[in-house]
Amino acid sequence: MTPEPITETEAASAAASGNAATDRFRQSGKLAHVEAAQERVSMLAGRLIKAANDIVLEEKVSYDEYNALKAWLIKVGEDGEWPLFLDVWLEHSVEDVATSHRKGNKGSIEGPYYVPDAPEQKCPATIEMRPDEAGTPLLFQGQVRDTDGAPLAGAKIELWHADEEGFYSQFAPGIPEWNLRGSFIADEQGRFEIHTIQPAPYQIPTDGACGQLIAAAGWHAWRPAHLHLKVSAPGHELLTAQLYFPGDPHNEDDIATATKPELMLDIQPAAAGDGVQTTYDFVLDPVD
Numbered sequence: 001m002t003p004e005p006i007t008e009t010e011a012a013s014a015a016a017s018g019n020a021a022t023d024r025f026r027q028s029g030k031l032a033h034v035e036a037a038q039e040r041v042s043m044l045a046g047r048l049i050k051a052a053n054d055i056v057l058e059e060k061v062s063y064d065e066y067n068a069l070k071a072w073l074i075k076v077g078e079d080g081e082w083p084l085f086l087d088v089w090l091e092h093s094v095e096d097v098a099t100s101h102r103k104g105n106k107g108s109i110e111g112p113y114y115v116p117d118a119p120e121q122k123c124p125a126t127i128e129m130r131p132d133e134a135g136t137p138l139l140f141q142g143q144v145r146d147t148d149g150a151p152l153a154g155a156k157i158e159l160w161h162a163d164e165e166g167f168y169s170q171f172a173p174g175i176p177e178w179n180l181r182g183s184f185i186a187d188e189q190g191r192f193e194i195h196t197i198q199p200a201p202y203q204i205p206t207d208g209a210c211g212q213l214i215a216a217a218g219w220h221a222w223r224p225a226h227l228h229l230k231v232s233a234p235g236h237e238l239l240t241a242q243l244y245f246p247g248d249p250h251n252e253d254d255i256a257t258a259t260k261p262e263l264m265l266d267i268q269p270a271a272a273g274d275g276v277q278t279t280y281d282f283v284l285d286p287v288d
């Protein structure tokens, strides 16, 4: 079953966005392959519980603080923000572990706003956008190769990103379903050329439980502007990545801790037409 789309009449809210992300996760198939041995569950859950108890004892946590935590955890669930909370504050470490063996690109977190099966086009291509889409035109191009340097013909580049207001289609109201989302097929030389617009930096939703924590702690909610990507080719490991724009004030203090120096784009004036262009090559590891 496809998750209910967020309608134009529905107010933009953390709960609407969070519930859409929760539905997407439930239906993603990611739970189909989870196998957990009893010893592993006991060890991981035991360490997590011990870490929390150690904090309580060391920081002398009061009943008021304990009850505030309990209320907040309940609200995270009510707002559908478990995917957001986990993807913002934990996924980057899981991603580090998962890709540490790679000789090619290591990548970055997926985040909560990926939607599979975006419309497919052959490169060169223009991503789906509104006729009056705001934003600086961006030509994103490059080549997909294997770890020996051989081009990966017909590699698939899935691209999704926020609009100039910092909103994602299917998670914010009033945006066409596949706006600024697409799957692009590289040519025989593994080269791709995608026309889109430069996304804006955005704050994660501030009107739900995660925003409540951020305000209470005096943190900020900003993610630097970024492109989200999944790059794949038969016989090679799927690369999930984000690419960033130099000069963004939040490249150094991304709330999701998902920036890496090797993920920074080199932005140049467009060789043809308006806007800017950038070239970024991907290297995929073979599947063992």
Ligand SMILES: [Fe+2]
Residues within 6 Å of the ligand: 111, 113, 162, 223, 226, 228
């Ligand atoms: Fe994002």
